[in-house]
Amino acid sequence: MSKLFHQQNSEQRLKAIDDAIESGALFQVRRALNALHPAEIADMLEAAPHGQRELIWELVEQENEGEVLIELSEDMRHSLVEEMDAGEILNAIKDLDYDDMADFLQSLPDEIIQQTLDGMDRQDRERVEAVLAYDENTAGGIMDTETVTVRADVTLDVVFRYLRHQHELPTHTDNLIVVSRYDQYLGILPLVDLLTSQPDLTVGAVMSTDLPGIPADMPARNVARLFEDHNLVSAPVVDGSGKLLGRVTIDDVVDIIREEAEHSVMSMAGLDDEEDLFAPIISSSRRRAIWLGTNLITALLAAMVISRFEGTLEAKVALAFLMGVIPSMGGVAGTQTLTLVIRGLALGQLGQSNTRSLFFKELAVSLINGILWGAAIFFVAWFFMQDAGIGVVIGIAMVINLLAAAVSGVYLPIIMRKLNIDPALAGGVVLTTVTDVVGFAAVLWLATLLLPLFQ
Amino acid sequence: MSKLFHQQNSEQRLKAIDDAIESGALFQVRRALNALHPAEIADMLEAAPHGQRELIWELVEQENEGEVLIELSEDMRHSLVEEMDAGEILNAIKDLDYDDMADFLQSLPDEIIQQTLDGMDRQDRERVEAVLAYDENTAGGIMDTETVTVRADVTLDVVFRYLRHQHELPTHTDNLIVVSRYDQYLGILPLVDLLTSQPDLTVGAVMSTDLPGIPADMPARNVARLFEDHNLVSAPVVDGSGKLLGRVTIDDVVDIIREEAEHSVMSMAGLDDEEDLFAPIISSSRRRAIWLGTNLITALLAAMVISRFEGTLEAKVALAFLMGVIPSMGGVAGTQTLTLVIRGLALGQLGQSNTRSLFFKELAVSLINGILWGAAIFFVAWFFMQDAGIGVVIGIAMVINLLAAAVSGVYLPIIMRKLNIDPALAGGVVLTTVTDVVGFAAVLWLATLLLPLFQ
Known part of the structure; x- marks a missing residue:
């Protein structure tokens, strides 16, 4: 069954699963399937005809469900979520980034959104609500509200010690965000600069102020151009008064670029962007x-x-x-x-x-x-x-x-x-x-x- | 003239330049133009009709020429490079990343490639030649040969001290690459893990071995899928025996995704991918x-x-x-x-x-x-x-x-x-x-x- 990993694409993986199921190796299929990356599982689900599709979804372990759902086209996500109640949804998405959570919730009926939000603890709920407040096609709508911030007046040595106490940092952390006491965005401290500078310098002396904060209402496509033109990995998002709200990361930008390009191809043929191969x-x-x-x-x-x-x-x-x-x-x-x-x-x-x-x-x-x-x-x-x-x-x-x-x-x-x-x-x-x-x-x-x- | 910076898009910038030139403010135009990001200048050049196009190119300072050329569509790049000799080309590209240099050279006549390579110092030439050896649509053809490598048996503290002696790290360095004495790829040490671990641990204890090296002959479109599915920022490229050759970075992957998508739109209308708005x-x-x-x-x-x-x-x-x-x-x-x-x-x-x-x-x-x-x-x-x-x-x-x-x-x-x-x-x-x-x-x-x- 380890064959499953070595296939080049979804279609070949589906074939391997088919063969394994026929030979009765359901347990191995489940293990091999869940060892795949959620995006790869999502790809397989989209490539699977009805029947096989439902079977594969059954085999996805609950801890992977959220990540898989996020990667699916909207249509398919809808058809799978329809079968779930608020509790199951909450369980599936509880480990997602806040921007993914918001993105996911946005596509659900209002009633389910409220039930799911009610089930969250306060911090999670507030963070998701912060993203939900913005249109999903703006910087605010794709931002992640989890940021690592530092003050300008501390030394790098203090930053090092602070980081060492963290278990992990949010994904795509390529810089720390420098803010004032009132959470005003001041600049960024790239990790590479942190690592190549003398530890007795202050953050303020090393930070870069070249990158202005992205206004939360900037259209997502403009954010994508900005990332492309300036080769960014992550960038801070600010409100009208310059207060830090969160950050946009390259993975969301790549999705936007892909979607924007697909939109043209599909629209010109009169198809919906989200139309999938095996739509009903x-x-x-x-x-x-x-x-x-x-x-x-x-x-x-x-x-x-x-x-x-x-x-x-x-x-x-x-x-x-x-x-x-x-x-x-x-x-x-x-x-x-x-x-x-x-x-x-x-x-x-x-x-x-x-x-x-x-x-x-x-x-x-x-x-x-x-x-x-x-x-x-x-x-x-x-x-x-x-x-x-x-x-x-x-x-x-x-x-x-x-x-x-x-x-x-x-x-x-x-x-x-x-x-x-x-x-x-x-x-x-x-x-x-x-x-x-x-x-x-x-x-x-x-x-x-x-x-x-x-x- | 600072108006130039505040315009949202190329077309509005062109208009601002036109106005400024008419009012005789050529010096200010030059300064404002060169303060833009090279990708933005390239966008402007592509949006400019003939006549204005040549004028703007004249105003680009030599140190920016290479970066601008890299961002242009192949057609336009050709028409500009035709007017340059090997010396001018060498000057324009000397500060580019090696993968960009190789990408640029690949599109020139063989004679000019040889002349330009001959003009480089030995280290530069060898690195560019390493990239040129691979098809431009493979991992090897888009890789950058500049990497920061560490050994598995040193402690993180030694890594910190080593990095502090570097002036800067290559762009998009989100991890250090762990290699054996014989340059065999072993794993990666993400900067975030380096920063959140105890300094007395060894690299080998902290490094991640989840990410296999990308074979140099993997097609670029598969590399792009890998980056998308696994949310990568950079990934090591290896030869058949597992020896580290370089690394692919997200900026090149974004280009591939954009090109792949544009290819479909343009091809379906029977247009060349590189067809530009004001082609002759x-x-x-x-x-x-x-x-x-x-x-x-x-x-x-x-x-x-x-x-x-x-x-x-x-x-x-x-x-x-x-x-x-x-x-x-x-x-x-x-x-x-x-x-x-x-x-x-x-x-x-x-x-x-x-x-x-x-x-x-x-x-x-x-x-x-x-x-x-x-x-x-x-x-x-x-x-x-x-x-x-x-x-x-x-x-x-x-x-x-x-x-x-x-x-x-x-x-x-x-x-x-x-x-x-x-x-x-x-x-x-x-x-x-x-x-x-x-x-x-x-x-x-x-x-x-x-x-x-x-x-």
Whole structure:
């Protein structure tokens, strides 16, 4: 069963568990499973189909339940917690960091939150409540309230002695936080500086004041940028008056970076961030139905445009073969621009001063590609269909639609941002609606106008 | 000009610089610019249109150039380095970490690499060469060769005295690495444990042996998973015989996580990871032309399918209005499944043992949505076009195409993986080709078959 440890990924581990259960080695499975890191167990649960999923959760020992729950996607966590009462929840989470506890509680029904808080001792409850007071997408919402603080006027030697009396320090303690008597944040004392300085120096002489305290209401994504740009491992969080509230640690920042990136990928396909591989069929179907329904309405818009040109199509049914190429090319070109712009906005690289430059660049790129592929499709129509008229119509429509794609790709996400609509979620649908409608309209309008000249 | 510091993002900073330059305050601009963190300067450069970009680079002081270059996207870095000779490059990078130096050199022409290496002193050269020996996507390729090592048999007190003689420790030193006399990796001594233990204990008594050395050839993405799952800040890298080679630090891991996530977003739109907002028009056009050309060929495939049914279309031109809805819905449904599967593969959650379960789940979701939206489009055709025949044809085609979308969404990326093709890059194109061809073929074949019954 020790095989379980040596597998490279969740899927192989699941296979090993399956085999072991079949051979009746349930006790060994339990031991091997609980020897894994909680994040690895969570990964396995997400990779397990229903049935196996419930069995594995049964095998997780209670002391690991909290850590595993924290690592799961929200959907899966919900479905497991639904089966637990407040007492079981309290037992599962009692050893978590306060920020993880708060994060976990935030996703529960209010009633359960209150019952669980009531079951905690006073210190724990106050600390969790401090985090719960902030939005979960801010520095305050992801901070840990357990900090190791020191005063500026003591010597390093005193700090050494103080630390030696501690059994352990909170995880990711790479510095001690220097505060005034009134808990005002003053600076940090990195452990490496503590270790490489002379012990008779004072904390105030060695501490670093380069790192300002992070305001508790700073959006989590800005905190992540700060950590990335300044290579931080932990950083203090302060309130409006500069009082120390807690600290943000790199593990939470890594989660935010991963989530932010996944959000784009999933949203652009109209999926929920938390959608998991084996979500129940009904809830998956319902979520996706909304997206498909939206797409159906936009596709019907395009159908309406086409139906306005019934006469043109009847006169030249061969138009129906090639006309779909134009919205398709517009959709691809527009999605490229859109993706670039959404990323630029997310990274804060794009705003009023440089949007125009980007717009003209994208327009130029579209013009070049429009002419190139417009010419290509002209030759295709001419050569294979012996129809120069359709070639001219489709070729010009290509240029028009790629230009429309550039305009929408640049400005749709910018406008959506202003209207507080998430461009990663809605950008693609609206963009392809534009390129579909413009594409079909261009082909059929040009055909009505130009084809009589080629008779 | 201190305004520059208080701006939230690159675009606002660029605006501030523009304003300051117009008012002739070039000296202040330079000072304010160089006071920013190199990562922030790099962000600004990427957000700057051509012209402004070159001006800002001129203003970056030489001591910051290396750090800024490292933070830039590969494309931009290339265009700036092209203008520098080996001496200038050496000056710019001489204060970088060895892994960053190696990373930087790897992207240069061989000739320049050799010239730059020749210009280094022996110790630096050897350390960089040690990193260069490994693929840049492995633990060895991202490791830093600067480590602080201790022996197991000395007391903590000796370690304290040793550290006090160091001026500074490498960044992200959260533990000391315990090695044997022959540099074999034995374990780590976390700084927090060093600080909370009694000084008369030996390193061997306090060190942690839980963390095995990371093999130098472990793929970088696996290293990232390890750091995420175990909340690491730094971890030792070893060769095949267990000898310590260096260590990987969290800052490089964060970069990998960000890059991995961006790779999916960009690839799915057919963009290069390193594509930047203001890439030159010609190179942007060329890259995207390849993608658009590929799409054109696949769209022509669909056109060929349609053209086979010219007779059917001539008999019922109204089919041309609605038939585009079916490939469109198939594309959306397929992309959702595809995105889910690509993510599952990337996270190692999906493999032989659970693919079948996923396949049946996705098939069920598609069937439910196919029946739902197939019925909807039947009513649309019936109500608005008074044509039950077209309604039946389009409705059944919807179910068929959504099922085809589920099959392709699950199995295309899995097959591509086996053929060593990146599913994030090629999956979308192949999938929409399938859903286009199947969609059009289903509509027109069903029309040929069923419409005569409704005459």
